[in-house]
Amino acid sequence: MTVARPLTLQTPDEHPFAEFVRILGKGKRGARGLSRDEARAAMTLLLEDKVEDTQLGAFLMLLRHKEESAEELAGFTEAVRAHVQAPPIAVDIDWPSYAGKKRHLPWYLLAAKCLADNGVRILMHGGGAHTAGRLYTEQLLVLLKIPLCRDWASVSRALDQQRLAFAPLQDWAPALQRMIDLRNTLGLRSPIHSLARVLNPLGARCGLQSIFHPGYQAVHREASRLLGDHAVVIKGDGGEIEVNPDVISHLYGTTAGDAWDEQWPAMSERRHVKPASLQPEQLVAVWRGEAEDSYGEMAVIATIALALRGLHHDREQAFAIARSYWVARNQSNI
Missing domain, CATH: 3.40.1030.10 (Nucleoside phosphorylase/phosphoribosyltransferase catalytic domain)
Incomplete structure (x- = not known):
């Protein structure tokens, strides 16, 4: 008689970007905007292409529905500037x-x-x-x-x-x-x-x-x-x-x-x-x-x-x- 071996279940690790989608989308009472630091971290992952397409779409539309804050725009901008690393060129x-x-x-x-x-x-x-x-x-x-x-x-x-x-x-x-x-x-x-x-x-x-x-x-x-x-x-x-x-x-x-x-x-x-x-x-x-x-x-x-x-x-x-x-x-x- 063959004894069935018990299933070994392994919980998958959460994607690092899931945290930011959850912050924006956790229901009427649980959702909130991103802090400046959170916005910087989220945009850094986006710029480094470390985000799934489904996460990207959800993130952008949750932000669009909520309307972006000044703190979020500032954090996003800091991430972009650090990523671009433009050379010093004088501009008025x-x-x-x-x-x-x-x-x-x-x-x-x-x-x-x-x-x-x-x-x-x-x-x-x-x-x-x-x-x-x-x-x-x-x-x-x-x-x-x-x-x-x-x-x-x-x-x-x-x-x-x-x-x-x-x-x-x-x-x-x-x-x-x-x-x-x-x-x-x-x-x-x-x-x-x-x-x-x-x-x-x-x-x-x-x-x-x-x-x-x-x-x-x-x-x-x-x-x-x-x-x-x-x-x-x-x-x-x-x-x-x-x-x-x-x-x-x-x-x-x-x-x-x-x-x-x-x-x-x-x-x-x-x-x-x-x-x-x-x-x-x-x-x-x-x-x-x-x-x-x-x-x-x-x-x-x-x-x-x-x-x-x-x-x-x-x-x-x-x-x-x-x-x-x-x-x-x-x-x-x-």
Whole structure:
């Protein structure tokens, strides 16, 4: 007679990342946000590709449902900066461009060009054309003669030569790009879209941020304050760093650990009618003085002023300088 041998059961070890999913998802009473240290540890595992796809999706959507905190954004950013280990490159303005435009042309690109022509060193970075029906910075680099830089060495050269460089996120933080690309798989934007605006990978003198959804601007300002960064956050047109001249603009700033607020009046007495379609060639024509665009030129001047405000000019000075930059622009530069 054969005697059955008892089963030997072995409890599997818990995955190291499970702790962070559990913190966010443990029911209405048990769930909480991540501390700054926990956020840093979680993002480190994500960047090192030590997380299962199921965990990644759950983590991103739990954060999206809860809404990310300033402490979480600060912890995530610290992990990204440590992982990227970017070389020391002097930058005046960090200019994230991740939203794309759908109502108006991306006039902010002319503002960046104008600033660069006047010696302001600008790093732009973006995450690709992830949403249909929008016009993205990456699609206009050739048209507007903005250098596309695929590594930090080319960023450094472009900043020295033209004071403007565009560095795709996929080249210096591919793990974050992968998370952004899950937009169409998960059906929702993830907190990575917000995080990308805080990163300031080269430690620019000022980070500009555009946050479209109300209430998030103050959260982003607080994240930058926690990181010790100088930043100005606005609700830019379409989610891009572009002042809408038709409405009042609220600036959420942080300088040397102190938060400040400033409100700019609308530049136009009445709202402009949005164009029937977005024709990028209009950007070139307006830059060259071959066409006029009331909305566009106001947006360019106000956005230049925003950057100058971030570089410690007061509002009146910023607008006066911005207008002089625009009038004296090098029309052959595009």
